[in-house]
Amino acid sequence: MGKTVQDYHTQPLLTAAVRDEFWERYIRLAQDVVIPYQYETLHDRVEGAELSHAIANFEIAAGRKTGEFHGFVFQDSDVAKWLEAAGYSLSIRRDAELERKADGIIELIAEAQQPDGYLNTYFTIKEPGKRWTNLNDCHELYCAGHFIEAAVAYAEATGKEKLLQIMCRMVEHIESVFGPGEGRLKGYDGHQEIELALLKLYRYTGEARYLELSQFFIDQRGQQPHFLQQEWEQRGQLSFWGGSRMEQLDLKYNQSHLPVREQTEAVGHAVRAVYMYTAMAELAALTGDEALHQACVRLWDNLADKQMYLTGGIGSTHAGEAFTFDYDLPNDTVYAETCASIGLIFFARRMLMLAPQARYADVMERALYNNVLGSMAQDGKHYFYVNPLEVWPQACSCNPGKHHVKAERQGWFGCACCPPNVARLLTSLNQYIYTVHSDVLYANLYIGSELETELGGTAVRIEQTSSFPWEGAVKLTVHPAEAAEFGVALRLPSWSTGMEIRVNGASLAAAENMENGYRVIRRVWSEGDIIEVMIPMEAHRVYAHPNLRADAHRTAIQRGPLVYCLEGADNAEPLSSIMLSRQGGFKEVFDEALPGGAVAVAAEGWRTEAGSWTGGLYGRERAPRKPVTVRAVPYYLWGNRGSGEMTVWVAESGV
Missing domain, CATH: 2.60.40.1180 (Golgi alpha-mannosidase II)
Known part of the structure; x- marks a missing residue:
């Protein structure tokens, strides 16, 4: 029998105090560098970084200045995630200056809120008459969800509830627009987020109506007639993005193709999927809904067993930042968005709250130590949005199919969902242990x-x-x-x-x-x-399922929770010329020269000698090989020693 709503509400989430040499370094980096840096970036004061416009939009919406809206329609969410990270940081260590900055932003948000409780700078500034008319594309509920999460985190850390009151007013407005009642929209957002945020609001306040609204959005998704399909047809099949007419609406993209309890495969936009699965799992725990629980199990099994990279990355194509199909996990055109792995960690944690199964924690650990940690440079000021398992810098710049893959971390992004997401995860890591x-x-x-x-x-x-x-x-x-x-x-x-x-x-x-x-x-x-x-922690080989074509006849190295990679900084390029010896063992050495200090792994292998090639582009004879010592370093450290090639999967010689 499942827990009752009241039982689950009164059972607190376990929050530990982190006392860990490895992770405290990254938490301090988030507090001392990442959060202050992102504050300046949101204010457009970092030289060389792509402009955010996020705070400027709020200043215009609040009437403090005049101007036009700039950035993506969901630009507000960057501010929300920064505030959430600030809240978690303040719960670890009170900081008067950070609190002053956060309070200042919250005051600005209060001024930007409309008299009826509505909060969204795009529709306040640019299209005030089009609220709630394009849920498929415009992220209104998504932005609201991130501000709800920020409000709860900030209230828990500081006891200050001004942002919470702002968002409770916004939720009241949402309740007047959406729901089962007469004259209300039977819709849901194109980008899931509000669902899991409302459950956090429920946990904090004990108000069951927030849980009920979350459940409405979950239950309504995918029902016939499809709300997003009807909405799209009513606006002439036009997309917000470019205003072009679309031949067809892809309902799988935002997981609205079927009612959630009937879904069996992870499809569509990876971040949207795992945010939704997170809410589904928590709702299942809250309500004892066994059908919802079993849907989560099916989706988890498909995602973790057939559509996840060795590094804990998910979402294999840049087209729609999406899943494709089982075992389609290319290494060099991968997407594996940072936010998607963070969402996978959210999902894993909720599954652990449903049932204590180590496989959920295994994936949480894998994504945390590899994909997420590797997305941020050791200076805390540069980030990967895409997390590849194979990089050839020239191909990234010259091959249009690989332009989304970067050989070096970027200072900021116009669509900057990932950097503040990393900050809020690191500062809330104490909730996942x-x-x-x-x-x-x-x-x-x-x-x-x-x-x-x-x-x-x-x-x-x-x-x-x-x-x-x-x-x-x-x-x-x-x-x-x-x-x-x-x-x-x-x-x-x-x-x-x-x-x-x-x-x-x-x-x-x-x-x-x-x-x-x-x-x-x-x-x-x-x-x-x-x-x-x-727990024995030795370097060992990892092999992929035979159906995973990208890794056929290749192997990877893992030691403990860390996946390893080869970099051009340690091995002569091209890395594609290297093969590991099947019979060779590994030598492990802690290298203080690596950023932060790390265990490096050496192995015996072979290198194909291009210089001895006597044919043209193609020839009848195989190029000669010579023995070499191959060096691998933790994947999370790659790209911190300059631009160069990188690969996780390596060809293997021998039977």
Whole structure:
């Protein structure tokens, strides 16, 4: 039987304090560099960065200045995500200057809000008579959703509810426009986001009507007659983008082709999909809707087992930033948008709240350590929107089919959804480490942290220390208020060959109490009990499913949660001339010279010698090869040492 709405509302999300050498560095980078840098960028004060116009639009909408709207129709969402990241940052460390800046933006937003509660600078400035007339293209509910998330995060961090009040007024306006009642629109946004945001608002306020509105949007999607299809036909089949007439509306693009409970495959725009799946999973947990839960499981299985890159990237084509079909995962024309992997992490966390299964945490870890972390430069000021697994810089600049792939991170983007998304994830990372089911605490991520919660009716403090991602040593110290029986569950990572566990120095049997990929330790715990965990973390080869054509006869290297890649900085180009020896082992060395210090991996291989080629463009004889030592570095570090080639998958010689 599922949890009731009230049960789920009163069960708090677990928020730990991160105490981790590896991740604290990136959290501080987000606080000290990323958030201030993005504040300046939103104000168009960073030399060389593409103009944002986001704050300027609000100033015009508020009447502080005159001018025209600039940027994308969803430009407001960049401000919202920055505010959300600021809220999470303030929950970790109060900062009077950051709070002053955030309060100033919130005051500006209040001035831009319309008398009826409506908030959107594009339709306030440019087309005030066309509100809610193009939900397919114009992102009104999407922008509102991001501001709702920001409002909740800021209120939780500071106790200040001005932005929350602004957004509650906006939701009241939305309720007057949408819903099952007479004269209301039976529609939903083309870009999902409002659904999961309303659930956060419900959690914070306890107001069931916010949950009900979220459920309305989820339930309405894909129903006949298709709302977005009708809307499109009513406006003469015209697209907002360029005003051109479209031959056909692609309902799969925003997952409105079928009712959500009937969907079985991840299709369409990848970010929209995982944002929707996130809301579906949380609704299933809130309401006990088993049909919704099973739809989430089917969609997860298709996405994670057939449409996900080794790095945790999703969305294989730049055309629509979308999924294509099972096993279609090209490495050099990949999209793998940063926001999509962040959305995948959101989805994984909600699935873990539904059911404690290690496979969800495995994917969360994979996307976090590789695709998401690799999207940001080590200086915190440059970003990848697209996250390729193979890069040839000349092809990126000269081949029109690869223009979306960049060999170097950019300072900013006109469509800048990804950089603030990274900032808000890093500053809220403390919410992803643990979950609780009944009286069992599940350690989903091995990140050094401190958590206070209740288990078995007893207040408990858990301290975790972790040597991830370089070594596999983890220690959890248990501090119950009094001796009590409850469970502690430790994830056995999918990349590991085993896990050794000692409780107060005594070893536990290897196969004892394995449940859904977790080792569950149930006992009466006393003050200071210690769990020591050692997870083997050796470099090893990874192979792709035979149906994954792009990686046929190739291998990749992984060590612990980290996927590795070859870069031109370490290996003579072209990287396509390199083959790894099938029989060779790996040599692992911690290299302080790599940005931030990292374990590098060396392997024996072969290089085809182009200089010895005697034919023309084609010939009858194979080019000679010579033995070489191949060097690989963590994927998340690529592109931090200048522009050059990069590849994750490498040809392999031998049987």
